[in-house]
Amino acid sequence: MTASLLRARPAAWRRAARPWPRAAAAGFAGLVGALGLAPWGLWWLSLPAVALALVLRGHATTRGGAFLTGWAFGAGWFGLGLSWIVEPFLVDVARHGWMAPFALLFLAGGLALFWGAVFAAAHRRGAALLVALWIAAEMARGVVFTGFPWAMPGHVFIDTPVAQLAALGGAPLLTLIALGLPAAALAIGRSLWLAVPALACMAAWIALDPGPAPAPPPDAPVVRLVQPNAVQALKWDPDWLPVFHERLMSLTGQGDVPDLVVWPETALPWLLDQSGEALAQGVAAARGAPLALGIQRREGARYYNSAIVVDADGGVASLYDKSHLVPFGEYVPFGETAARFGIHGLAASEGGGYTPGPGLHPVSVPGIGLALPLICYEGIFAREINAATTTGALRPRLMLLMTNDAWFGHVSGPYQHFAQARLRAIEQRMPMARVANTGVSGMIDAMGRVTARIGLDEMGAVDAALPPRGAAPAYARWGDAPMLALLLALGLAGMRRNRLDRGRAGA
Template identity: 85%
Template sequence: MLIRAASSGSAFASPRAGTPERMSAASLRSGARPAVRRMAARPWPRAAMAGFAGVAGALGLAPWGAWWLTLPAILLLLVLRRHDATRGGAFLTGWAFAAGWFGLGLSWIVEPFFVDAARDGWMAPFAVVLLCGGLALFWGAVFALAHRRSAALLVALWVAAEMARGVVFTGFPWAMPGHVFIGTPVAQLAALGGAPLLTLITLGLPAVALSIGRSLWLAVPALACAGAWVMLDPGPAPAPSPDAPLVRLVQPNAVQSLKWDPDWAPVFHDRLMSLTAEGPVPDLVVWPETALPWLLDQSEAALAEGVAAARGAPLALGIQRREAARYYNSAIVVDGKGRIASLYDKTHLVPFGEYIPFGEAAARFGIHGLAASEGGGYTPGPGLHPVAVPGIGLALPLICYEGIFAREINAAAAIGALRPRLMLLMTNDAWFGTLSGPYQHFAQARLRAIEQRMPMARVANTGVSGMIDAQGRVTAQIGLDETGALDAALPPRGAAPAYARWGDGPMISALLLLGLAAMRRNLLDRGRVGA
């Protein structure tokens, strides 16, 4: 139930074979092919074509969702790599495709720097170039290593590089190729192998199509995707159980540039309270990340007001807290009597956002964490862990960025009696702008729900907020830049799937086998050529 929401007749004969028109068209096509080949044979024109393909491929990501452009874009890239004469040329082709992919897919990365443009705006161009160009090094290295090797080895190395990208330098598993299938039935396979399996499918389909030959290559991705649609489609979400807990998701829509303004803080605070107090009493109320503009030890009155507005329901919210000289980005659960029942400190902090390496030294040069008020930023907590929510059971709290790290969620979402009833994600996506960042972040939340077969209640300051069931279906949602509260029934939790039980282990083994088989095939082919 949405309590309140408001949003900021002639015909033409075709020429017969042999006519001048037909011959002219045929000659144009035959003349164009050598020209394209000549372009593909030169490193920089080939890189430009690869970059264009990367931009087209990234349109498969949210919010565009054009996965059907991603597959032919990768196919074009695989054709282009056949013209790489040197390992350096292969690196350039792979890097250019990745630069185009990340340049569009991560274009939202400039948004945080313009919240306080006077202080941080100068860093925006460097962030785009360094981040996109740096991430592209992973793909460039893959293409260099797989130079003059089979497409199977290339795909195995590419998927492995994407898995490494989620770990190296604290990790950034955003805009993975497999993410283009989020929101489609193919995404259900993430319950078996997570985003790496989806990435293997995304890269493998064009590679298989290319290896079959010219006559059938178009049919392979189409038939594979059509079969997956039929077999994997979970259908619409069922009606909620009458006794399902009712969770109120509160989206205050506090504009980031005004969120900490002393004149606006009471406005956003009153908005939280009124949205919490309206309508029937839920079983749980959830506020977003840093919902209150004060530290925990300064928020006694505000929390008491929130407890009163919740009318006995437990209240989960994000809040900053201080312990001695350390600051934490935290989440707390307050019971119906105003007592803090659970506390969680965010563990996986955003580099250059919530902390700056060597922060105090960097502060002397005017470099600060975008989301932190201190030079050194926040202190990480001891690790992800479930917390108790009165009347609901165990919940796995996730604060913003932590929702993109499937491996860490796997480690925290225990199997058996300690398996959480739901994931509880509190975030402030106002930093991400309004074009693509918030939608991509929300899409990854859907993927986490599938991987764990566990519902997720996701509350974002400015959106997108929603309830996601164990199949990744959105059962209730408040849109971007809307102010409102939504009562959503908590969907049932499913049994722990293969990915939740075994994580990336099976995928790593599969990639090793695929890589070894491809290397053996390459050696055999070389032996036949030498004979």
């Protein structure tokens, strides 16, 4: 039956049923779909790309062919969306450059396995089950092997009003829209498959657009964001250390005295117990304002990537140790064995790797209240942030993200990282002060709007009024539980529909 139907179809359709041409088309669709991610923001290309992947999936005649289609679409998507992953390996080309192509191949190909498995599991099943499994796989991707929830399909909406729905269901809800709209359009009819997603997104655009950020209250605390622009290849060069340190001092001491000064991750090149003089200079430059900064520290043989808040007297008022470390960056799994083959973490300390802290927790900032410190990579894990931002009196006033995005290059990585910071602000309805070594730095309000910004590869400081915090939204209160229930219902409905269709076919 299948062979006769294929013979009756046009030649292009018959080619679509062959696995390798179909995989090539799916890979191209993935590349196009990833253009919806930052910095490109072409979300209106992502929806047709998903629709094409669904059409190609329908032409797979075997479960293996379905897997190949899903894997190829994911490989194209992650291959472009995560292309910045080669940049950290090029900082020290002589030592790590050989790993760059393998990093991209293994990361893109490995993450694409999630999508391939979904397409295989939903082979000859309805779109509802496929979408439910696909979103569940994306949620699992944020947990498995310490998690890497980067470049999710829902991230294409971060720079649009649709992102406001993240306050209800986080990135999984945005992903449901990114996958569900094309699937629904195809189910309605081929003549409407472009019109339905477009009309739905335009309606959401109008209804959800928060508009421009309002003027801050006159008594809002002023936060100074300091971006020294210390290029990663020179950041630890002894000849450049005084240059970058002087930048921090001069930028901190300019203008009126703010209520808080924030420096980026590993702002000082010395360990905490060796930084007394440098911290004293920073306190003097801050002129009485508390100073928050990233710094390395050690306890015995253990090294930590930490954030501290220094008060006006130069004392450490608060301390946080980064808890979610970057695999193969800040530590290497099975590190002793890997070291025998010359594999070391790219950003590991002189001790060979960092020790994780006990977990995210708010810290006290004099004159402002509680802040939730996040160091670099930790800003992409919505579930962990949810667990640390309790409601009520202990709910932080703001999130304080310190990062060194110089590792991520100059094309897409820093912009995608900044976009995810905006998504975290929406999910929590909480402002975020984000400071990056080379950019992008900015103040983000509780609606995800950027109220102050320092661009990529710029040196500078900006004073930003701290926006108000909103009430804890549904996602901050309940996390992923409602979405999991919705996915379960969607999957069960899809399975029931499949049984009914098979019953009709049998009759």
